Amino acid sequence: MFRGLRRMAWVAGLSLAALSLPARAWYHAAEAQTSAAAAADSVKRQLQTAAFHARNAANQAALPSAVMHLGHSLNCLEGPRGANFDRSWGHVCEGQGQGILVDLRGLAQAGQVQPVLEAAGSLALAGVKSGDLATTRNAAKGVAALLELVLGTL
Numbered sequence: 001m002f003r004g005l006r007r008m009a010w011v012a013g014l015s016l017a018a019l020s021l022p023a024r025a026w027y028h029a030a031e032a033q034t035s036a037a038a039a040a041d042s043v044k045r046q047l048q049t050a051a052f053h054a055r056n057a058a059n060q061a062a063l064p065s066a067v068m069h070l071g072h073s074l075n076c077l078e079g080p081r082g083a084n085f086d087r088s089w090g091h092v093c094e095g096q097g098q099g100i101l102v103d104l105r106g107l108a109q110a111g112q113v114q115p116v117l118e119a120a121g122s123l124a125l126a127g128v129k130s131g132d133l134a135t136t137r138n139a140a141k142g143v144a145a146l147l148e149l150v151l152g153t154l
Contacts (some may be wrong), residue, residue, distance in 0.1 A: 039106040042097035050076035051147040057140035066136040074124040120146035
């Protein structure tokens with residue numbers, strides 16, 4: 001009789017372990033979905049901030065102001081570790097993420113929108129380096145349009 005009880009306990013233990021595997025898998029899947037949603041929210045917040053500053057740059061009457069606001073957009077795109085990040089422009093996306101291009105890597109849509117965001121970064125860089133108000137403002141309009149296009153797809 002004692003052997004029978006031991007065997008039943010062993011079988012029950014196996015059954016509980018087998019039941020806990022799907023629960024653990026569900027928990028980890030839910031955890032991954034939560035972090036993906038948080039990454040998407042971070043990217044959207046940074047995109048909104050960067051688009052706002054690009055639009056602001058497009059409306060500036062003086063070159064230094066236009067460069068600063070377009071620089072804000074570039075800093076949001078690249079993040080503090082980006083090759084063209086310039087702290088002197090200010091980091092208006094600080095606390096929102098690590099940079100749009102960095103945070104984008106974890107999203108399912110990354111492959112679809114990364115080329116557009118890279119184009120926005122190149123255009124912003126050309127605008128801040130141009131030395132001409134009209135060129136900077138036109139670049140800012142293009143950057144804003146590209147960022148808003150991406151926002152509409154996320």
